[in-house]
Amino acid sequence: MSGLSVGVLALQGAFVEHEEALERVGATPRQVRTVARMDGLDALVIPGGESTTIGLIGGDSGLVDAIRSAVAGGLPVFGTCAGMIMLASSTTGGRQPLIGGMDIVVRRNAFGRQVASFEADVSMPSVGDDPFPGVFIRAPWIEEHGPSVEVLATVRDHPVAARQGSLLVTAFHPEITGDDRVHRLFVDIVRGDGTGNQATPTVGGGIRVRPQ
């Protein structure tokens, strides 16, 4: 199969790491800094970084609006950490422009400041039986979500990975681990054969609606 053209939002943050991971799973990455660079993309990745920075720069240049339209038109998007925040319908503890599209409320810096950043094995059955090496950096979590959102992983009782249609989000950073299974899942979703379409409730995964 020919390489998918996957944009990586390159306004600020760890976008190079995503490009490298996408190349390893056979996709063709393209840095996106302007609206014009959105043309002809099969999918988009929104990387980790500072969501306020990404939102402000992207808001001014019209990119946030362009991505919002593309998401409404069905463009598959994978957001990690700040990218998850950008795809949320709203946040607690933030005032930056959001792209939205996913029926989730995200709490920014939910696990705490950098001293509380941590690594943890994350059970994520949608990418395989082996736990995924989760790196959580000033990480957010999903505070609430609607019924059409499938939670793919939870940590400390909070959803940290989820999917809604062709939108995929993680609070942690697969792009800096060298483990490409989440990127592979995203590419499968883009190609329309993502196995995550069927809910697979297992330990650590499965559907949870509005915890608490």
Next chain:
Amino acid sequence: MRAKAGLAQMLKGGVIMDVTTPEQARIAEDAGACAVMALERIPADIRAAGGVARMSDPSVIRDIQEAVSIPVMAKCRIGHFVEAQILQALEIDYIDESEVLTPADEANHVDKHRFTVPFVCGATDLGEALRRVAEGAAMIRTKGEAGTGNVVEAVRHMRTIRSEIARLSALREDELYAAAKDLRAPYELVSEGAREGRLPVVNFSAGGVATPADAALMMQLGADGVFVGSGIYKSADPAPRARAIVEAVTHFEDPDVLARVSTDLGPAMVGIGMESLSEDQLLHTRGS
């Protein structure tokens, strides 16, 4: 270590701004800074005041932490591990063991492996950068010459580090032992640098960046991001300049954008020529 170095990866392509008040911190956040450096005085004022420059009062740091949601960094003196302990207790997000403050130890830097909070350290060349990484630094920045508004030293340090790495990559494996000796750096890190063709951690530029063009210059020379200190709050109109520098770092390869964001910013900070500084006024020679 992945969580410590990882935060620096998330800061890439961004601008870290020196701030001294919650108001300045909010201006920085609203301009798109990816982090702020909480200080009692910016480097230009430290330079002007003279005397011993120390860690900021915790109240200054706490007020700034309260004001913004982006990461907050703070400086400790070189080798002053108790200031570092205090900053960690304040839950600062990154500690800058900085030559801008008066060094507390002329021989030893802080043993940064002992801390949960990650450290950024300045470097003027590859050997210095690798020595800091060996001590546990999770991020490197060029020293430049802080508080001058003059980018010449930052350029020299960035070019030096890059050309030294390029030279390493061209060496035979059996020549790396002697290279490590020359660089006064651990062989393992030298060998890794030769293999990967880059520093093992993120490398920002700092010290003398005053304009959007300065920031883009450092990015085109290979910086992963930029620290701006005195350049913003010593200029005539800080908020638009801060925003312009953020845009310049994102679009560092697009001269049309750089021309637009450089327009009508008002006077930049006046700046200091290196030749007017005596040897004892130089900050970048502290703690090598």
